Amino acid sequence: MPHEDREPDELFEIRTNFYTGNYQQTINEATKLKVPQxxxxxxxxxxxxxxxxxxxYGVVLDDIRPSTSQEELVAVRLLAEFMASESKRDNILHDLDSKMGGNVKNSFCLLVTAYMYYLSENYETTLKVLHNADSLECCALTIQALLKMDRLDLAKKELKRMTDIDEDSVLTQLATAWINIAIGSEKLQEAYYIFQELSDKHTVTPLLLNGQAVCYMAQGKYEDAQTALQEALDRDSNDPQTLINLIANELDRLVRNYQPSVSS
Incomplete structure (x- = not known):
């Protein structure tokens, strides 16, 4: 879609850094950037x-007062609480259930609410929350939930909606890669190129390296996957997705290469 008539996006760098998993740079930029109110x-x-x-999580919980009335800040503080304490998660979700009777209209609040259900593997409720949301992030989360439910057909339709909104967005490109991975076969290489292009255009991050590694794993290229995951580990030794994929890559390699020994 043509974008010549759009005003400059003052949050473009911050937005892009966040979506590609460059979280420290997002914080650095947000700290120093002066923007309109x-x-x-x-x-x-x-x-x-x-x-x-x-x-x-403590930074968020300390910085945003419990008494804040701004609904977006209330939502992100609740997400920090949800992530910080597994023991509180059921209660938080229970409270959300009582508040979600069609009253929440704010797109960001819908996104955060749906994300907590997504993390709880409650994908049907994730989709229910996002049903009337139309932001790109909500569309992207909808696609992730649909792929978890093996509804590639519906995920493709949601991607079409994202493309119609903004085909050049980093989120749309990432969603295209996720769907290409789900399709498999020759689409795996296309997905790999998307992650590579985003790395070349912006910066290499564990999120993008994990995307490339998943493409390699699906193609049986375990050594290449190991290399990408090791680089991701070098950049962030505590990234949970990297650790999960390292284990999955090794297990998959062992299963595929296993040959029963023949007794002599």
């Missing part, structure tokens, strides 16, 4: 979500 909250939300992605 109408963009201040959105900028802060990317910063707080980056702290959450780094597991620095």
């Amino acid at each position: 109408n963009l201040q909250t959105e900028k802060d939300l990317f910063m707080y979500r980056s702290y959450i992605a780094q597991k620095k």
Whole structure:
């Protein structure tokens, strides 16, 4: 879609860094960037979500007062609480159930609510929450939930909606890669190129390296996957997705290469 008539996106770098998993740079940019008042909250939300992605939940909980009335800040603080304490998660979700009777209209609040259900592997409720949401992030989370439910057909339709909204968005490109991985076969190489192009255009991150590794694993290229995952580990030794994929890659390699020994 043509974008010549759009005003400059003052949060483009922050947004892109967050979506590609460059969380520290998101925080650095958000800390120093001066924006108009109408963009201040959105900028802060990317910063707080980056702290959450780094597991620095205390920073968010200390910075946002429990008494805050701004609904987006209430939502991101609740996400920090949800991530910080597994013992509180059921109660938080129970409270959300009582509040979700069609009353929540804010797109960001819907996103955060749906994300907590997604993390709880409650994909049907994730989709229910996102049903009337139309932001790109909500569309992307919808696709992730549909892929978890093996509904590739519906995920493709949601991707078409994202493409119609903004085909050049980093989120749309990432969603295209996820769907290509789900399709498999020759689409795996296309997915790999998307992750590579994003790395070349922006910066290499564990998130993008894990995407490439998953493509390699699906093609049986375990050594290449190991190399990508090791680089991801070098960049962030505590990234849970990297650790999960390292184990999965080794198990898959052992299973595929296993040959029963023949007794002589």
